[in-house]
Amino acid sequence: MRKISEEQTDQRGPAEQQIAVMSEVSKNSLEKILTQLKCHFTWDLFKGDVLPDLEDRVCNQTEFLNTEFKTTMYNFLAYIKHLRGQNEAALKCLQKAEELIQQEHADQAEIRSVVTWGNYAWVYYHMGRLSEAQAYTDKVKQVCEKYSNPYSIECPELDCEEGWTLLSCGRQRTERAKVCFEKALEKKPNNPEFASGLAIAMYRLEEKPPNQFTVSVLKQAIELSPDNQYVKVLLAQKLQAINKEAEGELLVVEALEKAPCQTDVLLSAAKFYQKKGDLDKAIELFQKALESLPNNAYIYHQIACCYMAKVKQIQNAEDSEANRNKEKIEELRKLARDYSNKAIEKGLNPLYAFSDLTELAAEECYNSSFPEAERKQLQGPSNFQEYQGKPEDTPILHHLNALTISTKSTEKEKVAYQPQNGARNQLPQNTPNFWYLQGLTHKMNGDLQQAAECFEKELGHLLKDSPSGISRIFLPASEFEEGSAEVGQSTDSSPLCELPNSGAETERRERKGE
Secondary structure: OOOOOHHHHHOOOHHHHHHHHHHHHHHHHHHHHHOOOOOHHHOOOOOOOOOOOHHHHHHHHHHHOOHHHHHHHHHHHHHHHHHOOOHHHHHHHHHHHHHHHHHHOHHHHHHHHHHHHHHHHHHHHHOOOHHHHHHHHHHHHHHHHHHOOOOOOOOHHHHHHHHHHHHOOOHHHHHHHHHHHHHHHHHOOOOHHHHHHHHHHHHHHOOOOOOHHHHHHHHHHHHHOOOOHHHHHHHHHHHHHOOOHHHHHHHHHHHHHHOOOOHHHHHHHHHHHHHHOOHHHHHHHHHHHHHHOOOOHHHHHHHHHHHHHHHHHHHOOOHHHHHHOHHHHHHHHHHHHHHHHHHHHOOOOHHHHHHHHHHHHHHHHHHHOOOHHHHHHOOOHHHOOOOOOOHHHHHHHHHHHHHHHHOOOOHHHHHHOOHHHOOOOOOOOOOOOHHHHHHHHHHHOOOHHHHHHHHHHHHHHHOOOOOOOHHHHOOOHHHHHHOOOOOOOOOOOOHHHHOOOOHHHHHHHHHHOO
């Protein structure tokens, strides 16, 4: 409702002026009440835009999750609908949440409804239907006054709902979710719903290597809630990380049998098999998850990664097998490119997919520069010292050796590792595949933007003599005008420079003071 200007008020009669003033007072008092409510509108869930596929994921959860979680997801879905300007659809979701509360929590209906009523009040307020908004704040007040607080209460069920909602908002909210579940468990330590929430939050927060405490928390959650198949797969992944893969796989198989269509189970199981190296099984599970989440960019990207890993599996096999499978390798590379492009279409930051794709294509250039026997010797760090190459190959060997060692370094050491600054590791810019090797270095150090730019340059030189002129996409005009084939030319005209910086790239530039 818009505020009435003094000029407009002066033109009205006394009765109209009084109504306008009362209406404005009502709106101001309502706004103060709304900010006190515990609901999605006051939980500070998003800093920026809502993730493109979030609505699909939440809708999927309302279909496959246990009933107690469905209420939470319908509340969350209502908030997402509101953010997208679909307030009538939001009201329908809240109505569904109310119905589920009456069906599953009749003995706690009032407490469980506080969040839903708060959401109702906020949606009606934004629709300008203030009397209906006021009616729902009054319903919240009737419940909260029983706990000596007019509009907000401390309650483990409300902490739990906030925790589940935060878990659905991404990793940046996981620490807050963990705190919510811990608060809830202080009041009800054996509640299955609270224990499952804490276990999932701790799983997501734990740094590698996994510690035994998180494993025990996951096991306790399964004891309290044996039908929670998602937690079983999370435990399986932790067991896999501590060299108990066989024990973990039994849990994965059981979870897939009991929840064959639950997407969070499918995705976590796919990651288990991806790490195991069973890439066909991983792809099968990722593709099955896509049936329910067709707009999820992450899944497309993971399938692309699986196909690229299959290429490397074949290349690392015996030479004779690799030769027999040249057509298969090309087919897998095409699939990897197709799924990466699909991931970009669905909203994946192009930087990540682009880096993987250009590396895959530039790798062919690197492979073509060394005889197969020499490439085989370069595959592992233990063979570098044994390699007896030509004198001009020595800088390449030093660079590759340092690059391989850097993959085991700490993050601080990786940042400090700059091969171009060390005489031992410095590569001449006319070295074959110079930009491909530099790209690998930047990728190891986490500089994806620089890595992708280097891979672009490598592709440009690889395709320079192509009659189609495709290399002009990657190389600056000066290289064509001068007829220069020097590898060290700048590529400031790289199309990648037009891409928006990712969060990681922005943070990196800020650290360097750029």
